[in-house]
Amino acid sequence: MSNEQQSTDVAGIIVTHGRLAEELLRTVELIIGPQGNLYAISGSDLCDENVIGGIREIIGRRGGKQVLVFVDYFGGSCCINSVRAVEGEEGIKVMSGVNLPVLLAFATKRGALPFDELVDHLVRRGRESVKVIAL
Amino acid sequence: MISLFRIDDRLIHGQVVLGWGSVLKPDRILVADDEVASNEWERRLYASAAPAEVKVSILSLVDAARQLKSGIFDSERVMLLVRHPKSVIALMDLGLAVSEVNVGGLHYREGREKVLEHVYLDAEERTVMRELVKRGVALDGRALPGSRSVMLNSLVV
Numbered sequence: 001m002s003n004e005q006q007s008t009d010v011a012g013i014i015v016t017h018g019r020l021a022e023e024l025l026r027t028v029e030l031i032i033g034p035q036g037n038l039y040a041i042s043g044s045d046l047c048d049e050n051v052i053g054g055i056r057e058i059i060g061r062r063g064g065k066q067v068l069v070f071v072d073y074f075g076g077s078c079c080i081n082s083v084r085a086v087e088g089e090e091g092i093k094v095m096s097g098v099n100l101p102v103l104l105a106f107a108t109k110r111g112a113l114p115f116d117e118l119v120d121h122l123v124r125r126g127r128e129s130v131k132v133i134a135l
Numbered sequence: 136m137i138s139l140f141r142i143d144d145r146l147i148h149g150q151v152v153l154g155w156g157s158v159l160k161p162d163r164i165l166v167a168d169d170e171v172a173s174n175e176w177e178r179r180l181y182a183s184a185a186p187a188e189v190k191v192s193i194l195s196l197v198d199a200a201r202q203l204k205s206g207i208f209d210s211e212r213v214m215l216l217v218r219h220p221k222s223v224i225a226l227m228d229l230g231l232a233v234s235e236v237n238v239g240g241l242h243y244r245e246g247r248e249k250v251l252e253h254v255y256l257d258a259e260e261r262t263v264m265r266e267l268v269k270r271g272v273a274l275d276g277r278a279l280p281g282s283r284s285v286m287l288n289s290l291v292v
Contacts, residue, residue: 017149047242048144075184077148083180 010110010118011037011065013058014098015051015082016072017044028103035107037065043078051078055085059092066091066115068106068122070098093119101129137203138212140233142223143240146171146216147184147191150239154279155214156186162211163190167199167226168218196222200229220256220263227270235273238287250290253278264291 014021021040029035039058043051059067069086071079074096086092093115095102105125109118138159143151146166155161164185171177172195185191190211194202202208203215217223220241227233240253247255254276256264264287267274274287 045243047244047247049244073149075147075149075152075186077145080145080148080180080184087176 009065010106010115011039011058011062011067012070012103012106012110013039013041013055013067013082014070014103015041015043015055015078016098017076017078018042020072024098024100024103027100028107031104032107038103038107043081048077048081048084051081052085055082059086059089068092068110068115068119069094070103070106071096072098091115095119095122097126099126099129102126136209136212137215139237140215140217140223140235141237141239142217142220144218144242145240146218147181150278151214151216152184152186152189156189158280159212159214161189161214163192163208164214164216165199165203165208166191166193166216167196167222168193168216169195171218172198196225197229200226200231204230220260220267223272224263224266233270233272235275236267238274238276239278250287251276251285254287256291261291268292 014024016024019042021042025035025038025040028038041051041054055069069082069092071082071094073079079094079096082094086094102122102125105122109121113121138161139155141151146168147164166181171181172193178193181193182191223233223236238254241247241255241260242253243255246257249255264274268288268291274291276285276287
């Protein structure tokens with residue numbers, strides 16, 4: 001988990017299988033520097049209740065911030081548990097298919113765009129980043 | 136026809152859909168769980184997790200046993216998923232014949248002790264497993280079809 005070095009309006013939580021979440025966060029920070037309010041939860045070794053509890057714990061201290069939850073695989077347990085954890089919460093969205101370009105865009109754009117536009121932008125960015133390289 | 140009967144506290148998720156699904160190619164995933172079956176939001180959530188080409192039934196234990204016994208799924212490859220070991224006993228008591236169960240995922244939580252990498256049991260679940268052993272059910276401890284199968288029968292007695 002990261003510390004609160006940067007003041008931003010939108011918090012992010014990465015929830016994945018394996019140790020992918022921690023590594024994604026570490027890699028984002030390697031590329032663009034330390035991130036505040038971006039958290040990692042790896043769900044594989046935890047029971048559902050602990051994954052959900054971890055997400056809710058972060059949401060509980062968001063202090064009115066909007067939150068974007070990034071999950072790796074649509075339909076996986078991390079996705080299911082994230083959807084369950086944010087049920088009934090305002091200003092929180094869950095987005096599947098997280099990849100490095102999405103997180104880099106999140107980190108650089110989250111202070112600049114309104115929440116809904118930010119989410120649309122990230123979905124586009126994620127899709128654009130998957131392509132066959134033809135020179 | 137039940138091609139896999141699995142205990143997994145995550146029910147429909149990646150290991151089941153991709154890991155087992157790619158090998159068994161199920162026509163239907165049948166979740167037998169009273170709690171999920173009685174909650175429309177939970178039903179939609181789990182149904183959304185299954186691939187579009189696989190049919191999904193989410194039924195109470197009573198309805199699951201009745202439908203399975205009626206033979207309406209005999210022409211399909213069915214993956215039967217339950218969340219709790221005691222649900223297997225319940226289905227057997229409702230008349231479902233069970234000779235083998237895949238113990239796929241019972242994840243760590245407080246009060247559960249480790250039996251395998253992906254199998255943790257609390258005292259009550261251990262008692263239920265012993266009852267299954269007594270009833271002659273083979274307990275196949277395995278997360279994925281390609282992983283080494285550990286028969287849990289001797290580990291829970």
